[in-house]
Amino acid sequence: MAYTRAKVVEEISASADRVFGELGAFNNLPVIMAGAITRSTLNKKGTVRTLRIKGMKGTLDETLLKYDTATRTQIYRITDDPNDLVPFNDYTATIKVKPITSRRCQVEWTSRFVPKRGKTKAECLEFVDGIYRGGIQGTREVLGVKK
Numbered sequence: 195m196a197y198t199r200a201k202v203v204e205e206i207s208a209s210a211d212r213v214f215g216e217l218g219a220f221n222n223l224p225v226i227m228a229g230a231i232t233r234s235t236l237n238k239k240g241t242v243r244t245l246r247i248k249g250m251k252g253t254l255d256e257t258l259l260k261y262d263t264a265t266r267t268q269i270y271r272i273t274d275d276p277n278d279l280v281p282f283n284d285y286t287a288t289i290k291v292k293p294i295t296s297r298r299c300q301v302e303w304t305s306r307f308v309p310k311r312g313k314t315k316a317e318c319l320e321f322v323d324g325i326y327r328g329g330i331q332g333t334r335e336v337l338g339v340k341k
Contacts (some may be wrong), residue, residue, distance in 0.1 A: 197306040202298035202326040207339045214266040214291040217333045233315035254279045266291040282307035282318045
């Protein structure tokens with residue numbers, strides 16, 4: 195099985211701690227992706243989130259694999275595989291926030307997945323690129339920074 199890899203790297207004019215506080219918070223997607231993610235609920239342990247996506251029937255479950263505030267890293271995977279909400283299977287993603295200065299940081303959002311039968315690598319990459327860039331832009335908006 196050949197994995198497809200996706201990567202988005204962008205800078206944000208805010209401290210790495212502030213950015214990770216928003217983007218790294220596992221249950222914060224309805225805040226930073228307002229309009230796209232309509233609801234996120236956590237299980238009792240806080241390690242599985244169930245997402246409702248605007249305009250789509252059903253839910254998407256994701257499991258938190260790693261959350262490290264020291265390295266500002268979050269790793270998660272889609273656990274209800276297969277599902278009808280995304281064009282791929284076997285998805286695992288990593289968000290890393292790295293300081294550049296005390297007021298600027300770099301966000302690196304990467305993933306690996308297998309496109310579903312009938313879906314192209316390009317379609318899948320476009321899909322995740324939109325999600326990652328939307329989440330990063332939403333984080334900027336929540337923090338009140340332009341770039």
